[in-house]
Amino acid sequence: MTIYFYRVNEPYGCFSNFSAHGFMLDGKWWPTSEHYFQAQKFAGTPYEEKIRLIKSPKDAATMGRDRRLPLRQDWELVKDEVMRKAVLQKFKSHHDIRAILLSTGNREIVENSPVDYYWGCGADGSGKNMLGQILMEVREELRREGNRS
Numbered sequence: 001m002t003i004y005f006y007r008v009n010e011p012y013g014c015f016s017n018f019s020a021h022g023f024m025l026d027g028k029w030w031p032t033s034e035h036y037f038q039a040q041k042f043a044g045t046p047y048e049e050k051i052r053l054i055k056s057p058k059d060a061a062t063m064g065r066d067r068r069l070p071l072r073q074d075w076e077l078v079k080d081e082v083m084r085k086a087v088l089q090k091f092k093s094h095h096d097i098r099a100i101l102l103s104t105g106n107r108e109i110v111e112n113s114p115v116d117y118y119w120g121c122g123a124d125g126s127g128k129n130m131l132g133q134i135l136m137e138v139r140e141e142l143r144r145e146g147n148r149s
C-alpha cells in the first residue's frame with residue numbers, strides 16, 4: 001500500500017523537509033532539509049547564510065521562493081541533486097527516522113501535496129512526486145549501506 005505524507009504532525013511527517021531533523025552538511029549545521037534546499041538556490045551569496053539562520057522551514061521556503069532574489073542560473077539543472085544530498089544526509093544523521101524509512105520496505109512513498117506537481121503528486125495525483133522518488137532512492141542507498149556493514 002502506498003504511503004502518503006505531507007504535514008509534519010501527521011503519519012510519516014518525518015519524511016517532510018519541514019520536519020525538525022537538522023544535520024551537518026558542507027561544514028555547516030542546517031536546522032531542516034528545507035533550509036538546506038532553499039539556501040542552495042543562492043549558494044555563494046549572502047542569502048545562503050540568511051536562509052540557514054532563518055527561524056523556520058516555512059520562512060526558509062518563503063525566502064527561497066522570492067523571485068526578487070538572485071536565483072542561481074543552473075538551479076533547474078542541480079535542484080534534484082541538491083534535494084537528494086539533503087534528504088540522504090538527514091536520514092543518515094538520525095537513527096530513529098532512518099528506521100522509519102527502512103520500515104517502509106518497498107512501498108511507494110508519495111508527497112501528498114495539493115499544490116506541488118513537481119516535488120509532490122499535486123491535487124489530482126498526476127504530479128512527478130520527485131520528493132517521494134528521492135526518499136525511495138535514499139531508502140535503497142541506506143539499505144545497501146546497512147548490508148555492507
Ligand SMILES: Nc1nc(O)c(N)c(N[C@@H]2O[C@H](COP(=O)(O)O)[C@@H](O)[C@H]2O)n1
Nearest residue numbers: 017034064065111113115116119120131
Ligand atoms: N508545505 C508545502 N507547501 C508548498 O507550497 C510546497 N510546494 C511544498 N512542497 C515542498 O516545497 C519544497 C520545494 O519548494 P520549491 O521548489 O522551492 O517551490 C520541497 O520541500 C517540497 O517538498 N510544501
